[in-house]
Amino acid sequence: MVKPLKLALSSAHAHDELYLCPRLHAAGHTVCAMGTLSAPIDLKALQGVDALVSFVDDRLDAAMLENLSILGVRLVVQRAAGVDNIDLDAARRSGLCVAHVPAYSPESVAEHAATLLLAIARNLPQALQQIHRNDFRLDGLLGFSLHGKTVGIVGMGRIGQAFARIMRGFGCRVIAHSRSPFRIEGVEGWIPLPCWMRWRRIG
Known part of the structure; x- marks a missing residue:
């Protein structure tokens, strides 16, 4: 059985809240929808979040990833095929696992x-x-x-x-x-x- 997670859904659009969020809730997860992640931004909403469900609009550079790690985030799941917006080396150094959707329809x-x-x-x-x-x-x-x-x-x-x-x-x-x-x-x-x-x- 999958452990329920506290998720932050960044760069959330109306269709995400209409289709994705209900499915995550149905699976037992807690979801907090938020805007695009880019510096400067108040990251207090991410305190205690287990995983960030990101999108290509988010700027996940070394500084952002380090802050996410400090806040307790351990997993970044990109809901897209590409990960060009994520500094993968910095994620590795910060102890963050990164996943994506290689066969994105x-x-x-x-x-x-x-x-x-x-x-x-x-x-x-x-x-x-x-x-x-x-x-x-x-x-x-x-x-x-x-x-x-x-x-x-x-x-x-x-x-x-x-x-x-x-x-x-x-x-x-x-x-x-x-x-x-x-x-x-x-x-x-x-x-x-x-x-x-x-x-x-x-x-």
Whole structure:
């Protein structure tokens, strides 16, 4: 059985308090939602907290981490994939364990990227602006089909691979660049990064 913890949820947004906090409470934990952690800030609210549930907006530098350790915090859980905002060496020196979410819904991020690409392909931002002006002409709104296009992806981690699967579903040819190329079904070629500058265009 997991020991109930006193948690501080920093950089708390409305959706965190709506979805995350109730689940933590249901698991028996005590949760204190607070704003973004950055110096200078009053850390009294963190007195007696077991773990900080941080976000990418928090600035967890050496000074901040040392203060957290002095206050009794022993664990920092980043509710995101990246930990660029956390001084990991300083955390280690302060005796703080750091955890994160490496598979932070890669499909959702890839779907969002695909949505933005479709919006560009179909001139949706321009169309929405015209609609708000009660202008329903089609002039300048002719888009293009993704089918048969070549899509280049820089970085083939979980998100890149999920995006590649979506693009193949649209009938696109997929090429990619990665620091460590490896065989991925459906990726037709690995391209050095300098070559991309010659090919970058949409349409």
